[in-house]
Amino acid sequence: MEHLFYYYGDAKNISWVIQSNDSVTEQNREHVNIYKNKISNLQSKYIALHIGLFWGIGVFIIKNEDTIKIKCDDKEIFEHMTSKLKSKDEFIEKRTFFINQLINQRKLKVEFDLIDKSENLAKIKNKCK
Template sequence: MEHVYFFDGNKKRISWVVQNEKTNIEQYREHAENYLDLVSVEQSKYIALHVGIFWCIGGFIIKNGDLVKIMLDSKSMYDHLSNNTASTDTFIEKRTGFIKQLIDQRKLVIKYELITPGQNIATSALSP
């Protein structure tokens, strides 16, 4: 099955939206205490990418071998993930490792797409 995955994050909250032919699910979470107001916006976006994909796998929305189009509104994230380049931020590198592990374990087919922040439908869930 093909999924389109949007996500976003800020210093207080993360959000994600997964769409496919059967569902359109929007989720958000407050940051855990050890991240709340301590991570950068970019770090928060990596948390949202990791947690949301993990949640989708655990909820049997994304299954082994599925195609996931990951919509990125950050050029630096797009460059990092699509070109498999290293980041100088150890927090981001650790999250990237977890994301790659999920992708490999579940044999997901990933396509990264760069979008504008205005196209990111997960952003609206960041507002309380």
């Protein structure tokens, strides 16, 4: 099955939207206290990507060997995730490790698409603000 995956994060919240065939699932979360107002918006976006994928797998929306088109509205994340370059931020590198681990364990076929911020459904649908 093919999924479109949108994600968003800021200093207080994360959200994601998974579109699959005719269904759309939206989720919003406040950061847990250890992260709330202590991480950058960039770090939060990596958390949203990681937790959103993990959640999608956990509720059986995303299954082994599915195709996921990850819609990324941040050029820095897009370039980092589509290359072998390392981030200087240890927090981001740990999230990247866990994201790649999920992708590899579940044999997901992943494509990253760079989109405009105005097209990010997870940012538009973020109700935690």
